Structure formats: C-alpha cells, structure tokens
Amino acid sequence: xxxxxxxxxxxxxxxxxxxxxxxxxxxxxxxxxxxxxxxxxxxxxxxxxxxxxxxxxxxxxxxxxxxxxxxxxxxxxxxxxxxxxxxxxxxxxxxxxxxxxxxxxxxxxxxxxxxxxxxxxxxxxxxxxxxxxxxxxxxxxxxxxxxxxxxxxxxxxxxxxxxxxxxxxxxxxxxxxxxxxxxxxxxxxxxxxxxxxxxxxxxxxxxxxxxxxxxxxxxxxxxxxxxxxxxxxxxxxxxxxxxxxxxxxxxxxxxxxxxxxxxxxxxxxxxxxxxxxxxxxxxxxxxxxxxxxxxxxxxxxxxxxxxxxxxxxxxxxxxxxxxxxxxxxxxxxxxxxxxxxxxxxxxxxxxxxxxxxxxxxxxxxxxxxxxxxxxxxxxxxxxxxxxxxxxxxxxxxxxxxxxxxxxxxxxxxxxxxxxxxxxxxxxxxxxxxxxxxxxxxxxxxxxxxxxxxxxxxxxxxxxxxxxxxxxxxxxxxxxxxxxxxxxxxxxxxxxxxxxxxxxxxxxxxxxxxxxxxxxxxxxxxxxxxxxxxxxxxxxxxxxxxxxxxxxxxxxxxxxxxxxxxxxxxxxxxxxxxxxxxxxxxxxxxxxxxxxxxxxxxxxxxxxxxxxxxxxxxxxxxxxxxxxxxxxxxxxxxxxx
Amino acid sequence: xxxxxxxxxxxxxxxxxxxxxxxxxxxxxxxxxxxxxxxxxxxxxxxxxxxxxxxxxxxxxxxxxxxxxxxxxxxxxxxxxxxxxxxxxxxxxxxxxxxxxxxxxxxxxxxxxxxxxxxxxxxxxxxxxxxxxxxxxxxxxxxxxxxxxxxxxxxxxxxxxxxxxxxxxxxxxxxxxxxxxxxxxxxxxxxxxxxxxxxxxxxxxxxxxxxxxxxxxxxxxxxxxxxxxxxxxxxxxxxxxxxxxxxxxxxxxxx
Numbered sequence: 053x054x055x056x057x058x059x060x061x062x063x064x065x066x067x068x069x070x071x072x073x074x075x076x077x078x079x080x081x082x083x084x085x086x087x088x089x090x091x092x093x094x095x096x097x098x099x100x101x102x103x104x105x106x107x108x109x110x111x112x113x114x115x116x117x118x119x120x121x122x123x124x125x126x127x128x129x130x131x132x133x134x135x136x137x138x139x140x141x142x143x144x145x146x147x148x149x150x151x152x153x154x155x156x157x158x159x160x161x162x163x164x165x166x167x168x169x170x171x172x173x174x175x176x177x178x179x180x181x182x183x184x185x186x187x188x189x190x191x192x193x194x195x196x197x198x199x200x201x202x203x204x205x206x207x208x209x210x211x212x213x214x215x216x217x218x219x220x221x222x223x224x225x226x227x228x229x230x231x232x233x234x235x236x237x238x239x240x241x242x243x244x245x246x247x248x249x250x251x252x253x254x255x256x257x258x259x260x261x262x263x264x265x266x267x268x269x270x271x272x273x274x275x276x277x278x279x280x281x282x283x284x285x286x287x288x289x290x291x292x293x294x295x296x297x298x299x300x301x302x303x304x305x306x307x308x309x310x311x312x313x314x315x316x317x318x319x320x321x322x323x324x325x326x327x328x329x330x331x332x333x334x335x336x337x338x339x340x341x342x343x344x345x346x347x348x349x350x351x352x353x354x355x356x357x358x359x360x361x362x363x364x365x366x367x368x369x370x371x372x373x374x375x376x377x378x379x380x381x382x383x384x385x386x387x388x389x390x391x392x393x394x395x396x397x398x399x400x401x402x403x404x405x406x407x408x409x410x411x412x413x414x415x416x417x418x419x420x421x422x423x424x425x426x427x428x429x430x431x432x433x434x435x436x437x438x439x440x441x442x443x444x445x446x447x448x449x450x451x452x453x454x455x456x457x458x459x460x461x462x463x464x465x466x467x468x469x470x471x472x473x474x475x476x477x478x479x480x481x482x483x484x485x486x487x488x489x490x491x492x493x494x495x496x497x498x499x500x501x502x503x504x505x506x507x508x509x510x511x512x513x514x515x516x517x518x519x520x521x522x523x524x525x526x527x528x529x530x531x532x533x534x535x536x537x538x539x540x541x542x543x544x545x546x547x548x549x550x551x552x553x554x555x556x557x558x559x560x561x562x563x564x565x566x567x568x569x570x571x572x573x574x575x576x577x578x579x580x581x582x583x584x585x586x587x588x589x590x591x592x593x594x595x596x597x598x599x600x601x602x603x604x605x606x607x608x609x610x611x612x613x614x615x616x617x618x619x620x621x622x623x624x625x626x627x628x629x630x631x632x633x634x635x636x637x638x639x640x641x642x643x644x645x646x647x648x649x650x651x652x653x654x655x656x657x658x659x660x661x662x663x664x665x666x667x668x669x670x671x672x673x674x675x676x677x678x679x680x681x682x683x684x685x686x687x688x689x690x691x692x
Numbered sequence: 693x694x695x696x697x698x699x700x701x702x703x704x705x706x707x708x709x710x711x712x713x714x715x716x717x718x719x720x721x722x723x724x725x726x727x728x729x730x731x732x733x734x735x736x737x738x739x740x741x742x743x744x745x746x747x748x749x750x751x752x753x754x755x756x757x758x759x760x761x762x763x764x765x766x767x768x769x770x771x772x773x774x775x776x777x778x779x780x781x782x783x784x785x786x787x788x789x790x791x792x793x794x795x796x797x798x799x800x801x802x803x804x805x806x807x808x809x810x811x812x813x814x815x816x817x818x819x820x821x822x823x824x825x826x827x828x829x830x831x832x833x834x835x836x837x838x839x840x841x842x843x844x845x846x847x848x849x850x851x852x853x854x855x856x857x858x859x860x861x862x863x864x865x866x867x868x869x870x871x872x873x874x875x876x877x878x879x880x881x882x883x884x885x886x887x888x889x890x891x892x893x894x895x896x897x898x899x900x901x902x903x904x905x906x907x908x909x910x911x912x913x914x915x916x917x918x919x920x921x922x923x924x925x926x927x928x929x930x931x932x933x934x935x936x937x938x939x940x941x942x943x944x945x946x947x
Contacts, residue, residue, distance in 0.1 A: 064908055067909035072721035072763065073722050076719070076721050078719070078793055078795065080793065310719070310722050310727075310729070312726070359737070361733065361737070362732075362736035362737035362791070363733065394744060394752075
C-alpha cells in the first residue's frame with residue numbers, strides 16, 4: 053500500500069542512533085494529511101542534516117503553500133546521518149518523510165531545495181535510500197519526479213543526470229502550476245508516460261527539463277552549443293518572480309522543532325531581492341528586483357508567528373535588512389509593541405553603517421543583547437571597490453566604535469578571501485582594521501573586554517554574477533593568505549587576544565567552485581564521489597578533498613578538462629557558459645561590462661535611489677522595483 | 693562592579709508551581725534539552741506569566757529535576773516554575789497541556805507551599821517498567837533472580853569522562869519479572885545517585901550475570917519518582933504541597 057507509515061519499522065532503529073528526535077516528526081505546526089485525500093503528493097527535501105534543514109524558510113513556505121491546497125499533500129524529508137542510513141539499509145527501511153513516515157518512493161514529486169551545491173551528494177544518497185534510480189532516464193512513471201530548486205538550481209547542469217526538472221526563481225506560484233500539471237496527467241491516466249509528463253512540465257514557466265537539451269563541446273573543452281531536442285520546449289527558460297509579497301505571508305505558522313536547530317528563532321522575510329550590486333553575491337543578482345513587504349504586512353506576520361511558535365526571537369530577514377524603506381519606524385514600532393515581553397528582534401548581518409547600530413539598539417531593547425555583525429566583505433578600500441561594497445575605513449571604524457560605545461561588547465566582521473584582483477596586502481588590511489577597531493572600542497567603552505571576531509571564508513565565483521568569468525583563487529592561495537592574516541593578528545598579543553579569527557581552509561571552496569560553475573560532465577564526478585562514500589560535504593568531518601580531486605581527475609580526463617579548468621581558469625567574454633540558456637533576467641552584456649568595471653575598480657550605485665543601470669531584469673521579466681515608504685504604522689495589538 | 697541593564701529589575705517571583713508531566717510515544721526520543729526548549733516555548737504560547745532572572749540575558753525561572761534518559765518514556769517528570777503573577781494551578785496545567793505537543797502531557801500542577809521543603813528532597817528513587825520484546829518471560833525471570841542473588845554487578849557505563857565501571861546492583865532496591873500479552877516486562881526500583889544507574893545499566897547487568905540479550909531494543913518507562921518508603925514503594929512528591937494547600941483552604945473556610 054502506498055503512503056503507509058514506516059514508523060513501526062523505524063522505531064527500533066531509533067533506539068540505536070544519535071539524536072533520534074530529529075527523525076520522529078511531530079514538530080509544532082507540522083501536519084499529516086490523509087494520503088488518499090490528495091491527488092498530488094510532494095516530498096520536500098532539504099539535502100542536509102535536520103538541524104540545518106528544518107529552519108529553512110523556502111522549504112517551510114512551500115510546505116504550507118502546498119498543504120493549503122485540498123488536492124495536494126506535502127511532507128518533509130532531510131538527509132539521514134550515516135549511523136541511521138546504515139541501519140536503514142540493513143533493515144530495508146527506505147528514505148522516509150518525517151511527517152507521516154511515508155516512503156519517499158511513494159510520492160509523485162520529490163522537491164529538493166539546494167541552497168548550496170555541497171548538498172548534491174546527499175541527494176544521491178537520498179535517492180538511493182529511497183529506492184529511486186539515480187539517473188532520471190532510468191525512472192518510469194511510478195517514480196517521483198525529482199525537482200531541484202533553490203539558488204543552486206540556476207545552474208543545475210552538474211546534477212542534470214539526477215534531477216528531472218529544475219525550477220528557477222521564487223517557488224510559491226510555480227509549485228501550484230506543477231501540481232496542476234501532475235494532477236491533470238494522473239487524472240487522464242498518465243498518457244505518454246514519464247516523458248510526456250516531463251514535456252508538459254517543460255512548458256510551465258520557470259521549469260527547466262535538462263533531458264530536452266543537448267550539450268556539445270569543442271576541441272578546447274568549452275561548450276560548443278546547447279540545443280533543444282524537442283521544439284515544444286522553450287529555447288531559454290526564465291525565472292519566476294512573486295510580485296506582491298503581502299499576498300504571500302508565508303510561513304504563517306512556522307515549524308518549531310523539538311530538536312535543536314541552527315536558528316533558534318523565527319524569521320519574517322521583510323523584502324526579497326537586492327540591488328546593492330555586490331558583484332560576488334549570487335543571491336543579490338538572481339533575486340532582483342527588490343520587492344518589499346509592507347510595514348503592516350510584516351507587523352502581522354511577526355504577531356501571528358510569535359503566537360504560533362512561542363519563539364522569543366524574531367529575525368527580520370532579507371539580503372540587506374537595514375535597506376527596507378521603513379526599517380526605522382518598523383524597528384521602533386515593533387520594539388514598542390513587545391516592550392516588557394522578553395521578545396527580541398534581530399537583523400542578520402548588516403552593511404557597515406552607523407544607522408544600523410541605532411537600529412540594533414532599538415531592536416534589542418526588550419531582549420538579549422548578543423553580538424552585532426557587520427559584513428564589509430573586503431579588507432581594503434581598493435578591494436571593496438572591486439566587489440562594489442564601498443565603505444571607507446574611517447566609516448567602518450566609526451560604526452564599530454559606536455556599537456561598543458552603546459554597550460555591545462562583541463562585534464563580528466565578515467570578510468572574504470580570494471576575491472578577483474586580490475593581493476596579500478588586501479587581506480592583511482583586515483588585521484590592521486581589526487586592531488584599530490579594538491583600540492578605538494576600548495577607548496570608546498572605557499572597557500578592556502571588548503571583542504572583535506573576524507570571520508573569513510574563501511570566495512567562490514557563482515553563475516549569473518559579474519564574477520562568473522573570474523578565475524577562482526586556488527586553495528593554496530587562500531590558505532597562504534589566511535596564514536599571513538593569522539600571523540599579523542597575533543603579532544601584538546595585547547590587542548590580538550581581543551580578536552578572534554574564524555576561517556575555513558580553501559579546499560571545500562574549490563569543490564564548491566567545481567559544482568557551481570560545472571557543466572554536465574561534472575555529474576560523473578559527483579556520482580563517483582558518492583559511490584566512494586562521499587556525503588555531507590558541508591561538514592568538515594565528512595568532507596574529503598582527496599576523494600573529490602581523485603574523482604575529478606579520473607572522470608574529467610576523458611573530456612580533456614580537469615578541476616582547474618572549471619575553477620581557477622578565467623573565462624573569456626564569448627565563451628558559452630553552462631547556464632546561458634537559463635534566464636535570470638540579467639543581461640549578459642551588462643554582466644560583462646560590470647566585470648570590466650570591477651577590474652578597473654569602478655563602483656555602481658543602487659538603482660533604488662539612482663537611475664536604472666540597465667542590468668536587464670525588470671524589462672526582461674516584466675517586473676519592477678516595489679518599495680515604500682507606505683507611510684502606514686503598526687496598529688497597537690489588543691492586550692489579551 | 694558588574695554592568696546591569698538600564699531600567700527597573702524584573703518583577704519578583706510571587707508564586708511557585710510544581711508540575712508533573714509525562715513524555716510518551718515518539719517523544720521518548722526527546723532529550724532533556726529538547727524537552728526544556730519545548731517547555732519554555734509552550735509556556736510562552738500559553739502566556740503563563742513567568743518570572744525572569746535579572747541581567748542582560750534574562751531567563752525564565754524554571755528548575756528541572758533529573759530527567760529520564762533519551763529513548764526512555766516517562767509518566768513522572770518534574771519541573772518547578774516561578775511566576776510573576778499568581779495563577780490558578782489547574783488553569784496553568786490545562787493551558788500548558790494544550791500548548792505542548794500531543795506526546796507530552798501535563799499530569800499534575802500544584803502550588804509550592806511554604807515550609808514543605810524543596811521538591812528535590814522528595815525524590816530519591818525511580819520506578820521503572822521495561823518492556824523486552826522478543827525475550828522469553830521465563831528467561832527474564834531467571835536472569836532477575838541471578839541478578840538479585842549477587843551483591844555487586846559491575847558494568848561499564850559511558851560517562852562524560854569515558855567508560856567507567858559502576859555497580860548496577862546496589863542501587864536496585866527491588867526487581868521482578870512479569871508478562872503482559874506474551875511480552876516479558878521488567879519492573880525495577882532504583883535509587884538515584886551519582887553516577888545514575890538507569891534501565892540500560894540494569895539490562896547490561898542482566899547480560900553480565902545471565903547472558904540475557906534482547907533481540908529488539910527494550911522500551912523503558914519511568915512510572916514514578918519519589919522518596920522510597922519502608923514498604924518499598926515511592927511517595928508522591930507533590931503530596932506535601934497538596935496536603936498543605938488543603939489544610940490552608942480548610943483554615944480559610946473556618947474564618
């Protein structure tokens with residue numbers, strides 16, 4: 053029987069593993085609908101551990117949107133840790149959903165949200181555990197349709213052997229369209245089998261079906277052409293954009309896990325998209341234009357969410373939250389509303405701006421005042437011009453000093469290493485900056501106990517950004533610069549002991565780079581790595597660089613390319629990139645111009661406040677910037 | 693001098709409630725920390741007026757008593773909460789029960805009465821019931837007999853500091869084998885101490901003395917906690933508060 057619960061078979065295994073609570077489901081606000089009531093069944097997967105996947109907003113939104121439809125059912129599944137995976141294989145228990153403990157194999161669709169490419173091996177592991185053939189071409193009409201979404205889906209070619217479709221852009225509306233197509237096909241008696249279903253899906257706006265497109269390669273190893281194999285599918289697939297966020301106030305009832313997760317708070321997305329134009333930032337490029345939720349819409353989501361969850365912290369989420377046109381009144385009015393309730397509000401990492409300290413003071417006035425995080429991203433003013441995240445050193449020091457003077461004791465600064473044109477000196481300026489921040493902070497606060505944590509990660513060039521042509525820095529380059537930085541910070545112990553340095557070595561970034569800008573040939577590398585035991589690549593204790601490099605060397609050699617070809621090689625202007633047939637709305641010529649301006653250290657201003665610079669998104673997608681101020685204010689809540 | 697946040701200190705605790713709750717079904721896989729987080733959030737959803745500690749990181753006043761291990765169910769877990777506004781204990785019980793997941797039930801809630809002493813002092817023993825699917829009841833019976841005949845049974849227990857030898861026999865004040873619907877059931881009463889002897893340790897001891905090796909994972913339920921009395925059973929730890937409260941109401945009634 054399909055849709056039957058596997059829990060009785062799973063339960064004896066749970067007694068033998070670590071953190072069994074993550075597999076039992078029953079989270080607050082989760083739901084299990086009767087199987088037979090729904091015409092279309094979705095399994096939604098976040099391909100990482102439960103503690104990382106559960107708080108994911110995208111998955112939570114789609115879970116609610118789909119379950120609100122009477123004819124659809126959605127359940128969640130996450131990557132299973134190796135201890136349970138081994139027991140499942142031994143006892144013949146397949147990949148299951150945590151809601152109804154149903155076999156993923158029984159669902160019509162398996163939607164996988166890829167926030168990062170390092171989840172690819174976990175998809176293969178889940179497919180194998182589910183008893184679903186790894187390769188799309190080996191599946192029949194009884195197998196789930198595997199749909200990839202999330203930011204990584206903007207270049208799905210490396211996983212195109214394993215997924216049936218990729219969805220570009222916002223998911224809220226397209227999941228409904230896909231549900232309609234699957235429902236109609238099932239009701240008609242599955243005409244034409246799986247191929248016909250995929251062909252119908254390929255005609256849904258925003259859905260890309262890789263098997264209907266063929267790649268050919270030239271003698272230099274580069275792509276010679278990408279061609280359609282059927283004429284009833286689009287030549288280019290464009291992304292989906294939700295235009296009125298107030299109409300999509302999801303999640304209305306966020307999930308609250310029993311197990312500990314990486315975000316012990318609820319989040320409200322205050323706007324989507326970003327036009328700051330940071331050249332490294334894929335999210336900012338592919339989610340344009342900016343669409344704000346109104347202050348009143350945010351107010352009611354915060355209120356409903358807190359009542360539904362009992363969380364004591366609310367994150368006001370977006371790519372650059374302080375840029376919301378009404379953030380000042382929003383912060384003040386929310387803080388007024390929750391005065392005396394021990395509810396705290398927080399912004400994720402913000403731009404370096406003194407105004408943001410005022411905001412943070414306001415938001416934290418009812419609750420816990422933890423640390424403040426700023427993201428200057430580049431160590432020197434020069435490199436900040438290259439990446440288009442301009443802030444002067446003086447402003448940076450002044451902002452952080454203001455934070456210390458306002459009672460914040462811990463400031464976290466985010467940087468990247470390995471940016472295009474970067475030299476050792478650019479990175480070493482991070483040390484100078486941190487030292488200056490501590491000196492000024494001690495003076496401003498009159499305390500010795502101020503701390504600054506420098507968090508630094510290797511830069512990975514991403515598709516659909518001006519840096520998509522850049523040669524990625526090698527792991528050796530990253531590691532040597534990080535070593536120099538560590539030495540510089542530790543050279544004066546009296547100051548250095550107040551500075552924490554958090555970093556990762558450069559190796560995982562190289563593999564992320566291969567998977568980000570790879571093409572179909574990289575699929576064989578992923579499969580090889582998974583067959584040799586690779587999974588949970590985002591976790592240092594599971595990631596094996598040697599396994600990846602060995603697999604890449606052997607699997608890519610027949611094509612005359614290698615790991616460096618995909619990562620450290622700089623691309624030329626007219627090279628066909630593996631994602632050129634996928635349309636994020638950005639004009640490739642504009643991207644190239646912006647790349648050239650980066651190289652000459654020229655900045656570009658935000659189009660919210662200055663004239664349009666013709667990135668191409670709004671005219672291509674028929675969208676426009678949606679920002680306030682609305683001039684409205686939050687109504688006081690009725691006191692219960 | 694330590695820095696203090698601006699503004700007045702939080703309101704004081706005006707009432708303490710002592711709560712007994714059960715964790716059942718799937719939630720036996722919840723750890724102590726999982727349950728603590730769940731309880732704190734449920735208190736907020738139920739709008740129970742919690743008292744908070746002072747300082748930059750105010751915490752609700754909740755004291756937890758020794759929790760049943762992850763994987764074990766329990767009918768008798770205890771927690772004490774401090775309120776900033778007086779409430780009817782039964783109303784808090786019902787509201788909290790409704791706000792908690794289905795598999796966590798708030799069984800009892802009483803007001804802590806002054807002069808009755810601390811809750812922790814009223815708990816020194818656990819009563820366990822362990823289902824052993826796949827074990828022949830007769831086999832369990834002889835294993836229990838062999839175990840009780842010993843004065844010491846040393847087993848290795850995993851602690852924070854690695855494997856450590858402990859005596860699983862001394863804290864066991866009684867044990868007997870039973871049978872329900874063909875399934876062997878171990879009833880065992882264990883004194884709480886450090887390191888704690890838990891059902892797993894008793895089962896390890898049965899494996900050591902009689903080579904009892906359950907083919908399927910056993911299912912343990914803590915049925916009660918309290919102070920061991922002369923009859924070998926435990927007294928209800930909320931009893932003294934209930935008694936004092938009844939007496940108190942009786943006195944009011946006569947005025």
